[in-house]
Amino acid sequence: MMPNAVPFSPNYVHVADVASAHVAALRVGPFNPPRRKRVLLVAGYVLWPEVIAHLNEAMPGVRERLPSPTCGPGPRTAYARFEARNARDMLGIKEYKGWKEAIEDAVKDMLRKESKCRDTDFSAFLLGVRSGCDL
Numbered sequence: 001m002m003p004n005a006v007p008f009s010p011n012y013v014h015v016a017d018v019a020s021a022h023v024a025a026l027r028v029g030p031f032n033p034p035r036r037k038r039v040l041l042v043a044g045y046v047l048w049p050e051v052i053a054h055l056n057e058a059m060p061g062v063r064e065r066l067p068s069p070t071c072g073p074g075p076r077t078a079y080a081r082f083e084a085r086n087a088r089d090m091l092g093i094k095e096y097k098g099w100k101e102a103i104e105d106a107v108k109d110m111l112r113k114e115s116k117c118r119d120t121d122f123s124a125f126l127l128g129v130r131s132g133c134d135l
Contacts, residue, residue, distance in 0.1 A: 010047050015102075040084045040087065
């Protein structure tokens, strides 16, 4: 495990699925009687060593920027699982994009943003530090 690593749940969801869920929530409209419910979107679970191994194969151009595939929590351990039934029951969401597509699209988007800001410290952007480059 990485020193000082933040505990995490290895769940993922593609940003396009999040956008679709927002549209579905607007289409469903208000419930009668009114009720407040949280809707969690969880497409599945994946651990960082699997992500790194996949990116090494699928996107060799970023290989030198990836951490070692042995980083992370190691073998599968117990972690929190989230109940995402409300997405199906309330919004009708039955399928999600896979983790490989979600990760590849996220990396491609970061690389696109990075190329727009070559003179900026991209790691500062990722950490939320203002860099003068509006992405």
